[in-house]
Amino acid sequence: MSINLQALSAQLLVGLINGSFYALLSLGLAVIFGMLNIINFAHGAVYMMGAFAAYFLLNIAGIGYWPALILAPLAVGLFGMVMERTMLKWIANLDHLYGLLLTFGLALIIQGVFQNYFGSSGLPYAIPDALKGGMNLGFMFLPIYRGWVVIFSLVICIATWFLIERTRLGAYLRAATENPTLVRAFGINVPLMITLTYGLGVGLAALAGVLSAPINQVRPLMGADLIIVVFAVVVIGGMGSIMGSIITGFALGIIEGLTKYFYPEASNTVVFVLMVLVLLVKPSGLTGRAA
Amino acid sequence: MTTITENAIPSPRRTVKDEMVAFAIMTALLLVVPLTGVYPFFVMQALCFALLACAFNLLIGYGGLLSFGHAMFLGTAGYCTAHALKVWGLTPELGIIVGVVAAAALSVITGLIAIRRQGIYFAMITLALSQLLYFVYLQTPFTHGEDGIQGIPQGVLFGLFNLSKPITLYYVILAGFTLGFLIIYRAINSPFGEVLKAIRENEPRAVSLGYKTDQYKLLAYILSGTLAGFAGALKVFVAQNASLTDVHWTMSGEIVLITLVGGLGTLFGPVVGAFVIIAMQQYLAGFGQWVTVIQGVIFVVCVLTFRRGVIGEIAHYFKRSL
Numbered sequence: 001m002s003i004n005l006q007a008l009s010a011q012l013l014v015g016l017i018n019g020s021f022y023a024l025l026s027l028g029l030a031v032i033f034g035m036l037n038i039i040n041f042a043h044g045a046v047y048m049m050g051a052f053a054a055y056f057l058l059n060i061a062g063i064g065y066w067p068a069l070i071l072a073p074l075a076v077g078l079f080g081m082v083m084e085r086t087m088l089k090w091i092a093n094l095d096h097l098y099g100l101l102l103t104f105g106l107a108l109i110i111q112g113v114f115q116n117y118f119g120s121s122g123l124p125y126a127i128p129d130a131l132k133g134g135m136n137l138g139f140m141f142l143p144i145y146r147g148w149v150v151i152f153s154l155v156i157c158i159a160t161w162f163l164i165e166r167t168r169l170g171a172y173l174r175a176a177t178e179n180p181t182l183v184r185a186f187g188i189n190v191p192l193m194i195t196l197t198y199g200l201g202v203g204l205a206a207l208a209g210v211l212s213a214p215i216n217q218v219r220p221l222m223g224a225d226l227i228i229v230v231f232a233v234v235v236i237g238g239m240g241s242i243m244g245s246i247i248t249g250f251a252l253g254i255i256e257g258l259t260k261y262f263y264p265e266a267s268n269t270v271v272f273v274l275m276v277l278v279l280l281v282k283p284s285g286l287t288g289r290a291a
Numbered sequence: 292m293t294t295i296t297e298n299a300i301p302s303p304r305r306t307v308k309d310e311m312v313a314f315a316i317m318t319a320l321l322l323v324v325p326l327t328g329v330y331p332f333f334v335m336q337a338l339c340f341a342l343l344a345c346a347f348n349l350l351i352g353y354g355g356l357l358s359f360g361h362a363m364f365l366g367t368a369g370y371c372t373a374h375a376l377k378v379w380g381l382t383p384e385l386g387i388i389v390g391v392v393a394a395a396a397l398s399v400i401t402g403l404i405a406i407r408r409q410g411i412y413f414a415m416i417t418l419a420l421s422q423l424l425y426f427v428y429l430q431t432p433f434t435h436g437e438d439g440i441q442g443i444p445q446g447v448l449f450g451l452f453n454l455s456k457p458i459t460l461y462y463v464i465l466a467g468f469t470l471g472f473l474i475i476y477r478a479i480n481s482p483f484g485e486v487l488k489a490i491r492e493n494e495p496r497a498v499s500l501g502y503k504t505d506q507y508k509l510l511a512y513i514l515s516g517t518l519a520g521f522a523g524a525l526k527v528f529v530a531q532n533a534s535l536t537d538v539h540w541t542m543s544g545e546i547v548l549i550t551l552v553g554g555l556g557t558l559f560g561p562v563v564g565a566f567v568i569i570a571m572q573q574y575l576a577g578f579g580q581w582v583t584v585i586q587g588v589i590f591v592v593c594v595l596t597f598r599r600g601v602i603g604e605i606a607h608y609f610k611r612s613l
Contacts, residue, residue, distance in 0.1 A: 039411045090595060095295040096411055097357050098594050101551065104544060105590025112583035228422045228540060231415040235408070265430060272423035276404050279416065283407035 008261050009140040015257015017146055017215065020153030023249025024208040025230045027160055028201035030239040034177045035197040036088065038099025044223025045110040046202045049076045050209025051218045052114065055125055065128035072210045073203040080202030081195050114220035122217030149211050156207065157246045164242055173197065232275040238285025248286065296491060298603040299352045299556030305612035313559055313613055321465055331461045337569040338468040339526040344549040344561030345475050346518035352556030353479050354511040355491035359414045360421030361546045364516045366428065366538030368394040368523030373440040373533035374433055383448040387524040394520020395513065402512040406505055418540060425538045439534030443527055454528055467525045471518050476558065478514060487511055548586055551593050554600030559613050563601050
């Protein structure tokens with residue numbers, strides 16, 4: 001078969017963008033899992049809240065895209081920290097599965113409330129003026145906003161990796177993941193760190209939501225199906241390594257894009273099929289520790 | 292650490308008599324339902340969900356495995372039974388067998404994959420597998436996509452019982468539920484069930500005693516999936532349709548919710564939970580998406596303050612096992 005380079009690179013770009021969201025979301029899940037030992041089922045819901053926060057900022061307060069890129073993740077991150085302090089904290093000593101059930105309930109509440117007021121249809125969010133238009137790369141036409149999403153997500157992912165693996169704060173964080181009691185004995189406020197970690201993970205998801213608002217429209221259920229794909233990404237990559245989550249996220253996005261070009265019928269399912277294959281070959285995930 | 296299956300640890304005063312009395316009360320109540328004027332469709336639906344939740348509970352309560360994808364068995368059996376009845380024109384008993392066999396086959400395949408991980412990974416894997424099937428059913432022609440299979444003929448069971456008569460259908464569904472319930476009861480009180488509980492409490496020790504724990508977990512998974520499929524096949528006769536709703540992840544969440552409300556790891560909890568949740572949906576149907584919000588609130592409240600569930604609390608109060 002002859003390969004249409006234009007169409008192929010367009011699908012690859014879509015794949016890269018989805019990969020950026022997978023990477024940002026699975027990164028947040030991995031960070032939260034490391035500290036709190038829970039899988040945050042509400043991750044898709046907070047991703048959606050990030051997009052809605054940007055929408056509200058624009059349509060109610062008249063605040064545009066660039067400030068929203070900072071304000072929306074901050075606001076949603078704060079919301080996450082309140083959830084952690086008021087609810088998640090109380091089940092920290094229980095079976096980890098309770099965390100899954102609790103955050104699933106929170107996701108239902110958040111999504112249900114938004115669906116009540118905004119229905120299921122999408123709300124438009126315009127691309128900021130500075131990123132409108134596109135570039136002709138010769139073999140394809142690259143919309144500038146899409147290129148920006150990929151590069152910016154990559155920068156944020158690397159920055160998060162740097163924060164956790166290469167700074168003093170990150171060292172405390174990694175130490176508290178291994179042995180919270182001992183770290184507390186050194187006079188470090190571990191409960192505060194847990195709250196901040198949850199806020200960071202949630203903020204990353206909200207940031208992905210803001211980035212996706214101009215591309216995918218703002219919908220109450222935009223995160224609901226995405227989160228299940230991200231779970232599969234997390235199972236494939238394992239949650240043991242930050243860099244592993246980032247690479248797996250981008251790689252699976254690209255594979256999905258390629259599938260959309262070569263065999264579109266399987267584009268919805270390819271990530272799940274890969275998950276099955278990885279489980280059969282290497283059950284602990286590509287980079288993860290067994291659990 | 293408090294485990295999620297606290298209820299399932301038998302109380303020192305556990306007696307078979309308690310369970311017999313509770314079973315007798317449950318059966319007596321269900322037998323007289325058609326005489327009371329309660330909407331039979333509601334009770335039949337609740338019974339299907341009760342069996343589904345009991346099957347789910349077998350896995351979480353006794354195997355310690357939380358499946359977030361049990362809707363795949365419900366939906367698969369539903370679609371297969373519906374197809375067999377409507378397109379192949381099979382009799383009800385054969386239609387049920389087709390659905391149950393399909394669910395059993397699915398549980399063997401997904402079980403071999405999912406059983407490789409535990410805890411939250413197991414939950415995520417089962418969720419992803421059921422989402423995979425959701426997309427498959429969305430695209431394959433025999434499920435009719437968004438429309439689903441509708442107007443399914445109910446037929447005459449064993450050539451004797453006309454299932455289009457509500458009262459006959461009711462007792463057939465009740466018989467099916469009771470059969471499934473007793474199979475589960477037998478399984479958890481058998482040597483197999485004891486080994487399962489041992490694995491739940493301390494898997495390395497069970498391994499050191501020579502048990503092939505993966506085989507036990509797989510068998511529990513298959514039994515649970517097959518019985519969930521049985522519930523799905525029965526549900527086809529009640530709802531007379533099979534649709535994507537039954538394979539969606541929201542359905543899997545509902546199954547978890549039912550069991551959580553009734554009491555994870557209790558024998559009768561899933562049955563009580565099914566009646567509570569189905570009744571709630573029935574009465575709040577006019578409130579649209581607020582039903583989802585209320586379900587979320589119930590999840591949160593149960594996890595934070597009411598982890599034993601209805602039956603778990605009763606059993607705890609009387610220091611018995613139910």
